[in-house]
Amino acid sequence: MNYDISWGGRIRQQYSTKLAVIFGAIIATTVVAGLIFRLHIVSGPADLVVERSIASLAGLMMVTFINLGVAWIIVGGNVGLELRQLAAGAERIGDGEFDVNMETDRTDEIGTLYTSLEEMRDSLETTLEEVTEKERLAREAKEDARERSDELEIQQEKVREAQQQAERRNQELIDEAQRFSEVMGACADGDLTNRLEPQIENEATEAIADSFNDMLEEITTVLENVQTMSSTVDEMALDLEASSEQIRDASGDVSESMLEISEGATTQSQQLDVASSRVSELSAGSEEVAAATSDIASTSEDVTASANEGQEHAAEVEANIDRLVEMTDSVVETVEALTREAGQIGEITELIEDVADQTNLLALNANIEASSAGQSGARFSVVANEIKQLAEETMDGVDDIDERLSAMREQASVTAEEVHSVDDELSQTSRLVQELNEQLAAVNEGIEQVDSRIQEIDSTADDQAEAAQELSSVLTDVTNVSAETSNQSEKVAAASEETTATIEQVSSSADSLGDQAERLASILSEFDVGTGTRSNTERIAVEADGGWVDDPAGAPDRRETNDTDRTEEVTRTNDQ
Template sequence: MNHAPDSQGVCPSVADAHAGSIRTDGGRAEANTESVTIESDGTAAEPDETGAANGASDPADVELNVDDDVLIDGVGMPVFILDRSGSIAAWNHSIEELTGNGDDVAIGATAPSTVFYPDGRDREMLAQVVLESPESADEREGIDLEDGELSLYAADETLTDRRGDTRHFRHTSMPLYEDGEFVAVIQAIRDRTAEVKRQEAVADLVDEVRGTLNDLADGHLDSRAAFDADGRAVDDRLAGVVTELNRTAEEFENLASEVDSETQSLADAIDRTAAAASDIAENVDDQNGLLQEGAEEMQSFSASIEEVAATTDEVESAADEARSAASEGLDASEDAREATESVVDVGEELVDDVTALGDRMDDIEEVVEVISEVADRTNLLALNANIEAARAGEDGDGFAVVAEEVKSLAEQTHDHTEEITDDIQTLQDQTGATVDAATRSVERIGQASEQIDGVLETFGEIAETIDRVADGVAEVSRTADDQAATGEELTATIETLRDRAEETAAAADRIVAATDEADTAVDELTRSVDELRANGARRDGTTAGSGPRV
């Protein structure tokens, strides 16, 4: 099984000067003399899945048979081996280049440090400690046990090489066994100088970045990182962190300034919003009060409209009754006019009849006068007859009796004629009065007829007016009903508006609360920015921001 250098720079499969090969078995490095194929780069070929490279069937028991010089030279780092006696048994080309001493000087030396260190110092090296304590070398200070199964130990060292340069090494060492017997120790030296320099450069870079970040955190918003990567073992991408940090710091400073400005603007806007929200809340409260009053007024108005509607219904009924009464009065006036015309006709006929009666009375008076004259003549004849009878004596007694009877009849006729004359005169007087009364009645009836015509015309106008009034009252009644319905709808709308106003008031209260919270948040943000700047000023004893950090 091929053992290339692990992450610690150690190749467990290196041979000692006597074994010629290494076998790993049970966590220990075992020596063996069987062969294995070596690649051109000095590494052992990996066996295939069937173990065809060396005929082995157990991957846990792999045997190598290579030249020790080829093997340790192929490791690619300084390696030497101490045999059980403590003498250097193997010394590869890499360690020759490091120390400047070849194997002709190193092989057989019993003090490895005198060959390894440029000043020839004599000090105990890690391989010598492992040689003394292969199972417990880590008990010595400064020695770590990297792999317990392999008994792999490690120790770090810094020294000045033969050119005067400071070098950093990590020594790793492990015991080698042959058939379970401890036979040698192998030590590899990994040059960590570039790595350490890289770590130091990275540490410096991290310190610079950390310091800049701390400055930024402390309020030095104009602090910038300064790191010269020239000649430093730092990857360009890693060194680019400084540029990115400075760019971010620049953006952060600009952002802080913008935040400060925007915070002030936002605070002003929030104050205006809060004031507007307060005004809205007050206006909504006033509006709500007005809507409440409006709702109450509309309720009263609706009640009044309903009363008006009821009253207009009554007025409409009364107007209908008045229209009916006017129509009846018009009809009655028409009947009265017709009756008056009939009375006028009758009166005129009565005047004519009475006038005719007067004329007849005149005729009767003439007849009575004739009768009276006849009676007077008869009485005169009777008187003459009595005279003649008296002259005749006894022969004239009968004639005298007749004459006396005639005279008596004549006197009675005369008396009756006078009575008739008196009666006729009375009748004539009464007839004249009747004619006068009838004439006056006819005149008055004519006047009444004219008045009835005026009343009839007035009744017609009244009827027309009542019709218009009735129509107007009906329209008013319908309008009142519509207004009552509209009033109810308007009342419902006002109540809805009042509810909306209450919701608006609640929303305005929430806006006020939200603006208060936003104002508080802005105040906190402003305080944070001010504290950030003030912290930097306190740390420097100056105003925040003292220029780029170097």
């Protein structure tokens, strides 16, 4: 608000100055009128002094009455109307109506109060809108965080279950492979009594175990048959063709078994590829969850900042309400001052009423004197009657002023009570704003706790993503091992086919059966097929140039080997 430092501006801006100027003007006008009437009485003829005195007194009373009426119109009517409008506007603002028009052309204390109420209304409206928006954003963010937290917990539970299942499956496969390796190692060392017994339910491992066990059964059968056939050279020579056929069939079965093992290993490799793909998808999901958690954390920080800003606005509203309470106290003091001024005006009207009574009494005495004067006092009697009538009218005017002053005092009292009511409403609003500030602080604290929890979930999601990547790497290694196993199985199948071709050569080598039978019996004694144990003394030694054979009885039987025949046999084998 711009303040005018001129005398006119000071009078307009200070209500007490207005009252002083108005009553000063009334007193000055009354004094000037009294002086004029005094000069009029003194300058007139001596025989008309009484008449001029009465006329001057009547004129002075009329001027005083007019001045008081003007003062009442200016002070009582205007101020009372402004105060009623101000009280009504403040009451509507207290009820939550912010579209109240609080504009005024006054520049005094009442104008300042209008401006303060308007600023308070605008500030309250803006702050309440901001607080409502912050509350809505806080609720939405809280609901969003709760939904994302539930989804994150579900994803984490799925990740943990998948990880635990993959770890259990991987450990079972490793243990099963270890057991298979031990059994195969024992068989490679010559102990053919062991069998593969799967400990887990897996079609590939069961197929491998069945095929390997069938192969061992066939090999055991072959070895037993060979041992039986080696007991006598003559029987072996006669049954050589049939035995060769049996060995050829067994070799074919071995080849088929190894092919089945290869197919099982290929299937296992494909399943491991699928598992690796699933783990990769799981890892990607964990990374997405981590990214979503980071977004939630960022949103939570924004909501926290908004809540802090809402607290600051609430504090500003509380400060504005406190200032408004101080202003309403000032209004109450102003209204009380008006009441006191009205009381003083009442005293003046009582004085005027006393003067009117004295004037009426003087007019009555003058009328009595005029009656006793006879014809010469007729005009004096007319003047006395006029003065009496004027005194009565003055009394009526004074009574009217007294009634209006009483009404103004009552209105000022009602206005003071209404302003007190507005003060109470503002105090209650201040308490509500303070409670809102405390609630915003509690919301801010809850959001900080949610933000801390989200940070922990974000860290856990990152750890799970790293664990999923490590699991994917392990599955890739297992897939490579499975592929290598499939390749080795194919090589074994090819070797089995070559063995079949070699066995066919045995049928064409019946002439060397006698020599090979003894060597075969000695070699077979190294294998444990369940019919007996191996003897450390039963062994065979073959020298490169010329070998000798220890038979089971321990009698050495030296036989010369023919290098030329041996070379021809190898050449014949390669050609076939």
